[in-house]
Amino acid sequence: MSTSAIPLEECTLIEQTEAGRSQETLVHPHRWLVLAIVMIGTFMAILDIFIVNVAVPSISKELHTDFSSIELVIAGYTLAYAVLVITGGRLGDLYGYKRLFMIGIAGFTLASAGCGLAATIPILIVARVIQGISAALMYPQVLSIIQVTFTGRERNIALGVFGAAMGLAAIAGQLLGGILVQANLWGLSWRPAFLVNIPFGVLALVGSSILLVNQPKPKGRMQLDIMGVGIVTITLLLLVIPLVDGREIGWPLWMIGLLIASIPFCALFIWYEQRVTRRGGTPLVKLALFKQQSFAVGMVIAMAFFAGNAGFLFVFTLFLQVGLGFSPLHAGLTFLPYSAGFFVSSLLAPRLLPHLGRGILSLGYITTAIGVFLVLTFILLAGSSVSSWILTPALIIQGIGQEFGLTPLVGSIVRRVQGQDAGAAAGALSTAFQVGNILGIAIIGLIFFFFLGTQPTTSAHTTQYIAAISGTLPFIAALNLISYALVFLIPHSDDEKEKR
Template sequence: MTNPDPKRWLALAVILSAAFMDLLDVTIVNVAIPSIQSQMKAGYSAIQWITAGYALAFAVVLITGGRLGDIFGRKRLFMIGMTGFTIASALCGLAATPGMLIGARVFQGGMAALMVPQVMAIIHVTFPANERGKVMGMFGGIVGSAAVAGPIVGGLLVQWNLLGLHWRPIFLVNLPVGIFGLIVAFRVITESKAPHATKLDLPGVGLSVAGLFMLVFPLMQGRDLGWPLWGWLMMVAALPVLAGFVLYERRKGQRGASPLVELSLFRFRSFASGILTNLTFATTLGVFFLVWSLYMQLGLGWTPLHAGLTGIPFSIGVSAAAGMSVQFLVPKFGRKVVQFGVLLMGGGLVLYIEMAKHLDQGFTSIQMALPLLITGVGMGLVVAPIFDLILTDVPTRDAGSASGLLNTSQQLGQAFGIALTALVFFNMMGTNATKAVDDMKPTVTRQLVAAGVPAPQADQVYASFKQCAVDRAEEKDPSSLPASCPNPAHPDPHQSPAVGQILANQGVEAGRQTMINGYETTLWFVAGGQFLVFLLMFFLPKNVRAKDPNGTSGDVEDAGSGTGEPVFAH
């Protein structure tokens, strides 16, 4: 670029603010989930859809969003996406029911998928090659800042309860940022399109969206609906739909048309295995982040702000290790860095599990700092350089398409992870409640006897208490009261107030312990997933290989930072 755009740094400020807004929105919601659940009386499946709906819409529209920018102009699509994202944020903040909130979140994810791919594309066409390293460093700082700021800002907004709005300001805070960004973007961003723009592959879009929805929807709704036959049939039917999508895209590519997905990329073993690795890694993280927030707030009884501040060591670990891995470690040690990173993550999670098991509800934020820092450092060693390793055999001319597929696999992994939470976490609530209440039996019966209940009758009261606790844990709607539980509005006249208070207090304890037991079980699943990712990484190249001007790659011992020319999700 001979004459760089004189307004490029103002343009960068706008597009980075949009990227920050998107990343902040992802992290901020997890902290607010318990408040949303309480205020809206939302069931467990609704909780999943509030997070996964955004990720799924983002995933299925991401490649399409990038291609639309190539065809109709990146500035235009950026502004359309940012406008839609801002409107969706307002709809989220004003939602009156869980269904309305889920619909607004899906819309928000779709608009983010139009906006986010243009960020990297605009950087690519706006900044000369010698400035892109600095720009990508700034972008990395934005990612780290959002990771740190999201839980803290979310915790503050929920705890302050501004104007009695409870969790709603976490979405409404996007409005002034979005409006100001649109005004400035209109003036400072220069329009650009792909040199040889092609038509959008609408049948490909339809097949991919249908297949992915048919696969994920039954996973997320199955528990609430009692795992009906149609759900299993829908998941089975998703496979031929996705196979049809692959065949259609292959034939379209063979005809020389413009497919939505460039399937020729999968002839590179490093890329094909990298997609699976990235999908698996993102799936385990999707499970972890949702359950972690529920554990701290519903299991340990912490406030949203307390939970948000507790995550700071994790975020610092991610940010610090990400910079070190790209600049210093990967050029020397290559693939070993990301493999060590996933093992470090797994080790940090195992340490966390053991500490949680021994400390139980006495687990403090200070005690969590070490395992969270270790886990964060491990994640930082992976997330920064893994794209370069996966894309290293891909010709430079296909880097945009390949990056779009990788980003899509990452978003899909998060959606799958949240869906699998229903199987790994929520589906075991009854089992975990049974274990929790069985462990509490000596304490409960001792307190009942001390309150004047005869020993034989204390056993009967305990049995009723256990049935209520288990039924409540298995309820699809956590706010509903099972028939086996006493109604607080109509207390048993044959039961003394002291006994009622004992059962109420122990019921709260049982709910928290159920959540803690489920969290520990889920963490073993996540840690096991990290080991699987470690094995899949053996199929990645040992080192990042530099590309020559003709688009081919060759092994180089000194590959610099491994970043080279930025890779763009469009």
Template sequence: MAVLTTLPTTPARVGAKQWIALASVLLATFMGLLDASIVTVAAPSIQRSLGASFGEAQAVMAGYTLAYAVGLVTGGRLGDLYGRRRIFLTGVLLFMIMSAACAAAPTAPVLILARVAQGLAAAVMLPQVLAIIQSSFTGPERSSALGLYGATIGLASIAGQIVGGALLAWNPLGLGWRGVFLVNLPIGLAAIVVARCTVGESRGPRARLDLAGAAVLALALTGLLLPAELGWPLWGWPVLLAGAGLLAGFGFLERGRTNALVPMRLLARRAMVRGLGTVLAFYAGNAGFFLLLAYHLQAGLGESALGSGLIFAPLGVGFAVSSLLGKRLGALVTGTVLMVVSLAAVVLVVIAVPSSSQVVWLLPVLALSGVGEGLVAAPLVGRILAGVDPADGGAASGVLLTATQVANASGVALIGGLFAAVLGGTPGAPGSDFGRYVHATGVTGVVVLVLAALTGALARTLGRGRRG
């Protein structure tokens, strides 16, 4: 049995074993992020096969992302309390089991329940990855490890649409959409086998899990995220306000608790607060940009889902490559400049270039955008987590990933809503001519550009107050 030790502040010299361990946890990261997007491509097939309504098809996608966001902080804290390696392996195993359950689902309601459970498993699994990186690496090696983490995010961001489209087109063994869930089984098995042999155990001081805090935070995040995930139904605003009230109540509940789910010392650090603000601007802009560009490509230019994914591929590749290079704070600011330039170029291409030539012009511009985003992502994670108390590594990772999910949901809701309003109709519905998509994409693209500039302004503040 592995010996549980407090997460060290200065790990021993990094050797081959730590790098192999990193590969195993990044493999699980790829699997979890892939599953968030791959189902989007399969949604029409799922709807037809199971005779599901459009609302049920939405719930298949929203159930995963919502459960994942709601459980991240608790999942991270579980690793702090009971061992990050142990909780990581448990999360991967649960993820595999629920992937098989999704593939075997006979009806839409069963699939929705399995997707919710799968999202909770991801929330147990993924916060441990950053905590394990923090415990296993230091100095330049940690920067390199975080760069590989960023590269994994970049590859996963493009792989969902490409792998999903390829699986549906290939249809191995006649599995249809069920194959997009079964692909997780060999990936998860490889991650477990390698991690069991290479990942060392670490945790913070023993304490009881703050069950009251976990329950209140789960309800608060559900209230904040559910309306956006379900397309803002009439009851969305009261639920949103209730979620905000519960979040304030959670902060009051956690003050002074020795076993707080989110130790207030984390949020007392200026670097953490500034970093989370940067995360919100960065990921809200990215999520909104991906949404409006996907609609422009598919509904405006008439590209298929797979074709749209291939057009996004240069962005993901640029993200992955530059994540390996963006190891310094200066790269973070440089990345935001590249984002602003590339987004301005996207708006210019959409407005000024004929529809027949837009894809050709967009490919290099999207590659530049990906380079900028990759230069931001990895240094931003490193800066936020730098100086965090080793005992709080999992909780800090959970808070960071939760902020990312809140930003994604907010970006899709706000920028998507603005896009629909400027378009003057439902995006993707018949009857909207190309000129209206040009106008809507151009206007909302400027908003995304402003968020990129805001990310740069906030990133500059991360160079101050390094002591937290």
């Protein structure tokens, strides 16, 4: 499976220099086809975080299960993905990005078939966990492959496509899930929401076997930091489990204890990784990456940005479907203007980036905040008569801001990362994305339900949902304003310095 139809010799080896450091990069003759193939993996991994949300009622009805079991269907994927993605990134550095990408795609495709064919809820939960594990192996390789395949302006374009694919997949999950569930294809109800992955997974697997190149093995002796894997896995479990399940079970003391325990375990992980580095070993996460100000600040921005985005998608979907009584399809179509704004700005961002530099991030976050406040304004003005059409202008503006704030961010974070650390950096960045998503759903959800004063059932009146979303949206806008302020801590790139 690791044999490549594109021999390594057909790739041109060039040396790229930035900020006084040299970095060897393989220039692939079919690099844009490579990008298209790995974008399939990116889209699938992000899509499956969100697509299942609109299928929950149908799954619960057909498999005769309670809401706590459905929570495991959602959380099983998220937990496995978030906990193992750092390890997946480092495994790519050690054993090859192509090999890990193909293993991840194959596992993800088979697990998607398992989800679609599941006859009982335990089988569905296990298949979702396998999906999450496979996504953790596959997803960080995408950023690594971009980092070692593209150079200069082409790399910025490729990273822009990567960011656009992430954002569009998150939005498309709501829309595509609603369409597939509502269509009830061949009487399969919710199952096509998972089965749709199979043809794309097969395409990505075949394409990657032909087009991807196994990068040269890293110089020197490198091995997986098993103890680091164990410590970071425990740390992330202690952090993620309470954030995913705490609200549903009423935040008992033991759950709060798990959350607090994640802090000393995080400190233990940092100490241990420093110890491995001092002894000349290969740490799971190269902490020296965080000495790069663009990387460290960018990681914080990523968590704040993704928290705001995931939190908005979560509570706004609840508001539309439960509060306003929209069908899954109607709710999904309401996000179309959001998607349209995102798509249009994804075409503009690569052209604006050379002129605005990091300023495009500032523009993105302030535009998103304005869009959120406009959504709030239109809801307050329309009240229970609010419709998809009324919300359209605000959602377009918000979508434009989201893209400007996402696509250039990835490039700003990884632009100084060396090729041999691409997997570790991709794993850390992917973890920041996932932790941000989970924090957003947990914290923004907690604020929403505080204002709502009840669980998301039809017993709550529409006016209660209007009050809840109105109280929550300013917090989402605040996260974008925090990201806006942090942008000024990102150092200017070499190109920006030359222009000043």
